[in-house]
Structure formats: structure tokens, C-alpha cells
Amino acid sequence: MLRALELLEEISGNAWVKARTQAARQAVIDGASLSVALREQKLFPDLFLDMLAVGEQTGRLSETMHHISEVYERELNKQVHVVSTLIPPLVMIAIATVVGLVVYGIMAAVFGLTQNLRVQVH
Template identity: 30%
Template sequence: TVYVAMVRAGESAGVLDQVMGKLADALDKQREFRSKTKGAMVYPVIIFVAMIVIAGIMMVFVVPKLTAMYKDFGAELPGPTKILMGVSNFAVNYWFVVLGLLIGAFFLYSSWSKTEVGALIMEQLTFKIPIWGKLKKDIILTEFARTISVLLGAGIPILDALNIVSNTLGSRIYSAGIKQAAVFVEKGVGLAESITRLDMFPPILSQMISVGEETGKLDSVLAKLAVYYESESEIKVKALTTAIEPLIMIIMGVGVGFLVIAVIMPIYNLTSQF
């Protein structure tokens, strides 16, 4: 809808070439921004997946062999080893139960999260996650400011621009907020004042929009706001990856430590008997 509205506005004003140029620039910036955001999260995700795969291999292939060896030697098994063996036996003998539960949970979550209530609750919870919640908000505000700026620059009225952008952000909370702002604007309230009345928008946004309205350069001010929130998002992405990596290392350390204790203790008990 954004692209169609811009092309129509460009055709009616006779400046289609300029509008297409602005649209191309906006799409290029959007693509680059999303690429940076996703790229920064690749390493933690790979490490986490590798941890799961290695743990699965250990439970299915390595631990059963150790279990058989300990039984042959008649070793006394300490608590950590019994826990490890119990988890391994369950994974080997009842893997279909685990798989069924995981698949069932996935489909239940997928179905529930697509409902209006489920999607809203998940979004609210996401916004409360440290660092990640603020990052999501900054990404949404970046898209909001950039899209509105491009639409206004193409000559589309502010009310139409708000109605268009409300359906492009992928956020039910912000979509509802922007639609409410559009209602205020339709009643004659300025955009800055309309934004101020809504809790999800930060004060700096309404302040900068107010400056844009007063100077008659709202599209350029919003473009600068998009750059500002984009830089804030990049900072938070770095902070998030910086916070995740030590957490992953701690989890790995605890897991490896438990595994070492569970494997070594029976061997130590065996050697102490001789």
C-alpha cells in the first residue's frame, strides 16, 4: 500500500521520477538496516543451536555407552550420573514422546500466537524483555519515521500517510496507536499533540515532530528521526549480542561442568576401589 500510494501521488503530481528515487533510497536503507539487525544475531543463534545438537548427540550416543560400561564394572553411581543416565534413557527410549510434545507445543503456540489476544500478549511480553524490548520499539519507530517521511515527501496528506503506515509496521500495539493518532489528526489536532497523547511513543518523537510542523519541514525531520532510531537500534543490537554471548558461555560452562562431574565421578570411584 505504501508503494502504490507513492506511485499514485507521483503520477498525479507529475513527479513520478522523483518519487521513485525516494522510494528506492528508502527501500535500500530499509534492506541495509534489516540486514545489519539480523546479521548481528546470527552468531548467538548458531552457538545456541550447536549446544542443543551436541547435547542431543551426547545423550543419544555417548551416555548410553558410558552407562553400559559402568554397569559392567559394577561402579557405584553418584547423583549427577544417575540424573544424566535418566535423561539419556528417556531421550533414547521415549524420543517419540519428546518429539511429539515439541511438535504439539510448537503448533499450539503457533496457533495461539496468531489469534488477536495471543499476538497482543506476545508483543506486550516482547516489549518487556530487557534490551530486546527496547530494540523492537526502536526498529518499529525507525520504520514509522522513515515511511511517514517518504510518504509526506511524495505529497501524500498526513492523514492518509498515517492510515497507510499503520498497516505496515507489523505491530498491533503501534498500529492501534497510529490509528488513534489518525483519529486525532482528523479532528484537527496536530500530529505532535496526537503523538503526545499516546504512551507508546517517546517524548523526543513528539518534540521533533512539533519542530517539523512549526518549520514546515516535517518530512525532513522525520527522515532525521529515522536515522536517529536506526543508530539507536544498532547500538542496542551490539548490546544484546554482548549480553547474550556471556550468558551462552555460562550455560555451556554449567552444562560441561555437570557432564564432566557425571562422567568422571564413577571413574574416580572405580579407581579408588583398587
């Protein structure tokens, strides 16, 4: 567990996360359970921490962590699917807006020229 927290410290590019992870690691060294140490630092959602605490209490931490990773992987896949579904229509709307503005600019210039020609002819 300590090595996992140490790795999290090393890979974290965020100073706040790094400081919280260091504090959690120190709490574990001082005798706190992993779930309590992480809960105090507010690094993870309550669902994760509750499941982690159950895994610690039942002695099945490894299986619990695997289950937690599956839950979060499914959640991530759902979010990626939603975003990837929304991107093509949003790109089409952006392209249509740009094309519409270009057409409007051209048509406004053409109508402006025809108005000037009509004024000069009369």
C-alpha cells in the same frame, strides 16, 4: 500523514498499537497536529514527539522526520552492536557450564564406583 498512520495500523500486529494508531489518525482528521495526536496516545518517546513538533512548527516536517530516523537508526545500531558483542561470551559460558556439569556427572559416577570397589575389596 493520514496514509502513514493507516499503514502503521495495517502492519501492526499488536492490538493496543493498532487501537492507539486509529485514535491518533482520527485526531488528525479532526484537526489535531500529528505530534499532539501521537502524544495523546503515548505511542512514541517524548524526544521523538518534541522533534516532530518542532518540524511541524518550522514547516520542515520531512527533514525533521529524516533526522529523527537517523537518530533512531544510530541508536538501534548501538544496541545491536552491544547485543552482538555480548552473545559470544554468554554462549561460551553456557557451553562451559554444560561441559562442566557433564564432567562432574562422569567423575561423580567414577568416584562412586571406586568407593564401591574399595568397600568390596576390604
